[in-house]
Amino acid sequence: MISSRKTIFLTLIAGCGVMLLTFGPRSALGLFMEPVSSSNQWSREIFALAIAIQNLMWGFTQPFFGALADRFGPTKVITLGTILYSLGVAMMSVADTSVALYLSVGLLAGLGLSGASITIVIAAVAQRVPEEKRSVSLGLITAAGSLGQFSVVPACQSIMLEYGWQIGSLFLAGLILLVVFFAAGFGSSKRAIAAPPQKSEMEKVIKIAFGERSYLLLVTGFFVCGFHVAFITNHFPAYLTDSGIDSKHAAWAISLIGLFNIFGAYLSGLLGGKYSKRNLLFYLYSLRAILISLFLLLPISSLTIGIFSCVMGLLWLSTVPLTSGLVSVMFGTRFLGSLYGFVFLSHQLGAFCGVLMGGVVHETTGSYREVWVVAVLLSILAALLHLPIKEQFSAKMTKENISPL
Numbered sequence: 001m002i003s004s005r006k007t008i009f010l011t012l013i014a015g016c017g018v019m020l021l022t023f024g025p026r027s028a029l030g031l032f033m034e035p036v037s038s039s040n041q042w043s044r045e046i047f048a049l050a051i052a053i054q055n056l057m058w059g060f061t062q063p064f065f066g067a068l069a070d071r072f073g074p075t076k077v078i079t080l081g082t083i084l085y086s087l088g089v090a091m092m093s094v095a096d097t098s099v100a101l102y103l104s105v106g107l108l109a110g111l112g113l114s115g116a117s118i119t120i121v122i123a124a125v126a127q128r129v130p131e132e133k134r135s136v137s138l139g140l141i142t143a144a145g146s147l148g149q150f151s152v153v154p155a156c157q158s159i160m161l162e163y164g165w166q167i168g169s170l171f172l173a174g175l176i177l178l179v180v181f182f183a184a185g186f187g188s189s190k191r192a193i194a195a196p197p198q199k200s201e202m203e204k205v206i207k208i209a210f211g212e213r214s215y216l217l218l219v220t221g222f223f224v225c226g227f228h229v230a231f232i233t234n235h236f237p238a239y240l241t242d243s244g245i246d247s248k249h250a251a252w253a254i255s256l257i258g259l260f261n262i263f264g265a266y267l268s269g270l271l272g273g274k275y276s277k278r279n280l281l282f283y284l285y286s287l288r289a290i291l292i293s294l295f296l297l298l299p300i301s302s303l304t305i306g307i308f309s310c311v312m313g314l315l316w317l318s319t320v321p322l323t324s325g326l327v328s329v330m331f332g333t334r335f336l337g338s339l340y341g342f343v344f345l346s347h348q349l350g351a352f353c354g355v356l357m358g359g360v361v362h363e364t365t366g367s368y369r370e371v372w373v374v375a376v377l378l379s380i381l382a383a384l385l386h387l388p389i390k391e392q393f394s395a396k397m398t399k400e401n402i403s404p405l
């Protein structure tokens with residue numbers, strides 16, 4: 001019998017490793033927009049559509065992969081996802097047509113991310129740590145993803161400058177394959193739920209969740225987080241180079257966001273265990289609206305880019321431990337892979353819109369300004385949507401006598 005302390009340790013090592021090696025390469029994909037487009041004589045809209053397809057595929061298949069992980073455990077699901085994700089990124093290096101790009105870094109990578117990334121890891125960790133350590137644990141693994149962003153993005157940029165973007169994509173594919181070794185850690189830790197949910201029971205819980213107003217508000221609000229993260233990750237480097245900023249500094253801007261989110265995500269998880277998660281999300285989205293507005297109003301310089309990147313980093317994925325934490329408060333952890341999968345689908349629909357809108361608007365107007373304005377308005381909407389959410393366990397779950405653990 002594995003001790004509780006050892007279970008938590010193995011779970012956190014596995015979760016942090018998977019997050020670092022999946023989120024880091026994903027955050028680096030925005031660096032490829034300019035070189036891939038230039039070498040193939042494409043408009044940025046083509047690469048943006050490929051990433052948009054990735055986000056859409058990731059989102060629509062996430063509930064399915066989440067349900068598989070709930071029933072069969074995360075190790076097999078993460079391993080399958082890792083192989084697909086790595087293959088998709090590797091194939092980008094030889095994609096010489098738009099269709100090949102859509103199939104590789106779009107379709108295959110999107111499917112892979114569904115099985116080998118944040119939603120599956122969050123559910124696995126939440127199911128294996130006690131409630132009093134859950135929020136801070138989710139903050140820790142989210143911070144590990146940001147550490148991947150901080151370390152992988154500049155490393156990938158250096159490799160691309162030295163050897164070309166094709167070698168850069170193969171470098172990312174190789175890193176992703178290492179996820180398999182960390183995924184095995186979930187198989188070594190004792191499963192915390194009493195029994196895997198059956199299909200009929202899972203369908204009943206999903207129906208209950210979509211009948212809860214608070215859950216629907218949470219689902220809708222997370223759309224905005226996806227819009228922000230995908231737009232900034234994939235278009236911010238190009239936005240800065242358009243403004244006369246060197247590509248190295250543009251890469252470091254994304255890296256800085258990752259660095260400061262290490263602290264932001266961990267702090268978010270820490271605060272989420274002590275204060276209202278709903279209120280914290282209201283403050284986070286409100287601060288995003290203020291920050292983006294100031295960035296648009298002030299002239300672009302090394303100082304304003306640095307301040308924006310650092311503060312945005314504090315707010316970047318700080319929504320994740322709070323949002324997933326609210327799902328576990330409302331419905332428990334037993335169905336978290338499935339229910340957070342639907343929340344994350346909304347996030348990825350937002351990501352699809354953010355990436356695609358950035359490409360279309362830039363192609364049409366030669367500027368990203370309109371998209372930044374939409375990002376501000378969406379921040380305000382998300383902040384307001386979280387205020388009516390009730391932070392309590394579903395009465396319908398209690399009435400149906402469905403175990404949350």
